[in-house]
Amino acid sequence: MTECNMRRDERVETPVAEGSTNETRKVRVIEVKESVFHQNDVEAEALRAELSQKGVFMMNVMSSPGSGKTTALCALVNRLKEHLRIGVMDVDIETSLDASCVAEATGVKSLQIHNGGLCHIDAEMTKRAIDAFGVEDLDLVILENIGNLVCPAEFDTGSHMSMMLLSVPEGDDKPLKYPLMFSVCDLIVISKIDTLEFFDFSLEKATANIRALNPNATILTISAKTGEGMDVLADYVMKRVKG
Amino acid sequence: MHELGVTFYVIKDVKKIAEDNNVYKVDSVTLEIGQVSGVIHEQLQDCWKWAIKKEPIMDCAKLLIEEIPAVTFCENCKKTYATVPQGKICPHCGSDRTYLTQGNEFNIKEIEVLDQPHEVILSEE
């Protein structure tokens, strides 16, 4: 293509002047000055409003890979399903069985989302999944995000609440390494506390590290294995859904 | 990979701006990327070169990157310092009550566009 071979020195760089009719101008500069995430924020806001209007509460669940999202969600859903109509959507980079695990363990409606290898899910993808899933008959939609502490934090999905899991084996200094994720969540759950005795994990240090980044976050501790803390978590979620 | 994901967002935004402005071709895209935004510039360039091939309106567009240095503010002594390599602990007073004031950006600053095929303009002169 001609344009590819265009030499820089052939160009006349004229700043865009209002009403200018400069015939020699070849390259025009369009100022954008906008965050790449801006459009996603707009779409997320629209989705949140749409869900609220339908009376559906969406909860976005994030963590590192393997922090116990699927296990904790099964335990949570089993505690809430008597009181709420729940649906679970699981995002996975490659085929995985998280959604069918949840469906089997809890009997609620579930959907597996394949996002084609991207490192996160954005508002537009979430909207498409929600439309395919059908949420009119639900009170609570739980979105299990991709196991990743970087990208999901940057992309508002349109959820009403963001929860993240920090599992004990990951260490109490995780908040220092992934500050954005710990800043954007309203609920931070320290998971797998049945393993505390085997790891050098201080609940005080972890709490202080989280508080420094996010003074308003609710911090809870659970073990999905022993059930410790699960009722408190279920109460918290119930309160948020009921508004 | 993170860089590929963000490349698609940039392309989507630029394509929309280019179409809204009735441009012929996008010549270059300038990004402002914060020093601690976690994006690797070389990988972004590689993803860019690969991804724009599928977009006729910008299939030759150059990606220009301006880095915004990361700066941290200390609430304790009210001074600022360079986040890299210092980190969260204030070098002036040792406090950890600090927060990032800039360096996390990922903005499209501007795009340069051609309104007509280049050859046509040259032959007119």
Ligand SMILES: Nc1nc2c(ncn2[C@@H]2O[C@H](COP(=O)(O)OP(=O)(O)OP(=O)(O)O)[C@@H](O)[C@H]2O)c(=O)[nH]1
């Ligand atoms: N000891 C202990 N192990 C747990 C607990 N919760 C989950 N696990 C184990 O941790 C591993 C990962 O759990 P998952 O629930 O699949 O974690 P996940 O976050 O959904 O993982 P990905 O979706 O792959 O990111 C499994 O082997 C679980 O059995 C817990 O409370 N205590």
Ligand SMILES: [Mg+2]
């Ligand atoms: Mg899982």
Ligand SMILES: [Zn+2]
């Ligand atoms: Zn990413």
Ligand SMILES: [Zn+2]
């Ligand atoms: Zn200081």
